[in-house]
Amino acid sequence: MQRPGEAERLASGVLRANKSNTLAATLLGRALLMQNRADEAVVPLERAARRDGSSKTETLLAIALAGAGRRDEALDQLRQTIARRPPFPPAFLEFASQLAKHGRDDEAISALKSGLALTPNVVELQIRLASLYLGRNDRPKARAILEHALAAAPGRHDVLAELARVMVLDGDYGAAAETFRRALALRPDDALTRANFGVCLLEMGERDAGEVSIRAAARGRPEMIGRAIMSLATTTHGRFFMRPSAVAKFLNG
Known part of the structure; x- marks a missing residue:
């Protein structure tokens, strides 16, 4: 219920009464991670990982180690975890993410391919692999993935949104617009997808519809205003604002 402080208090109480309670130690670690207290989360998660040896707990421990600045230990832990069977896809995802964060994209791609070889239908691994290829501007590979x-998960909003983004980069605006529409039908309140849809419409020359979409994405979301302004300024049929008052007038129009 997104109440990590209370979860921390309850889990700590259980551990005071029974130090060997693995579930309480894991929950305490998760609660501390949610509060950005990774260094404190390491101890209970180490204890839980030693007791239950589960891939899920080990992955949480690796996240805590990385958050505490102990990167090499986190990677070592994840190497051990991805070697376990049955495979645990989130461990491959976390391993790749940590590698990519430090510029080791080749290793990250290799890790994701290894995970997909063992669990071929895990969409999260496919999306992350596609994003790494996209970061290299290898759009054909990203799009194919x-x-x-x-095809395997036609109802996945995240796949539709990412695929549409690749289509925009390819200049395939018609296909991108249709794919964005499918994504928004699944999640109408996704502001970023709506803004990207607006950009796509602008590139197609549908200025009015594009501006309506971008305006809707920014309305009531201060964090989206910068994105909206940038989208309008960098597209072929966009706008450029000289004064903040002009931005406010446009967004409230």
Whole structure:
């Protein structure tokens, strides 16, 4: 229920009464991570990982180690975890994410491919792999992976949104617009997808519809205003604002 402080208090109480309670130690670690207290989360998660040896707990421990600045230990832990069987896909995802965070994209891609070889239909691994290829501007590989993922999971909003983004980069605006519409039908309140849809419409020359979409994405969301302004300024049929009052007038129009 997103009440990590209370979860911490309850889990700590259980551990005071029974130090060997693995579930309480794991929950305490999770609660501390949610409060950005990774260094404190390491101790209970180490204790829980020693007792239950589960891939899930070990992955949480690796997240805590990385958050505490102990990167090499986190990677070592994840190497051990991804070697376990049955495979635990979130461990492969976390391993790849930590590698990519430090510029080791080749290793991250290799890790994701290894995970997909063991668990071929895990969409989260496919999306992350596609994003790494997209970061290298290898759009054909990214698009092929996402199209494969969409065929297996046609109702996944995240796959649709990412695939549409690749289509925009390819200049395939018609296909992108249709894919964005499918994504928004599944999650109408996704502001970022709505803003990207607006950009796509602008690139197609549908200025009025594009501006309506971008305006809707920013309305009531201060964090989206910068994105909206940038979208309008960098697209072929967008706008450029000289004064903050002009921005406010446009967004409230």
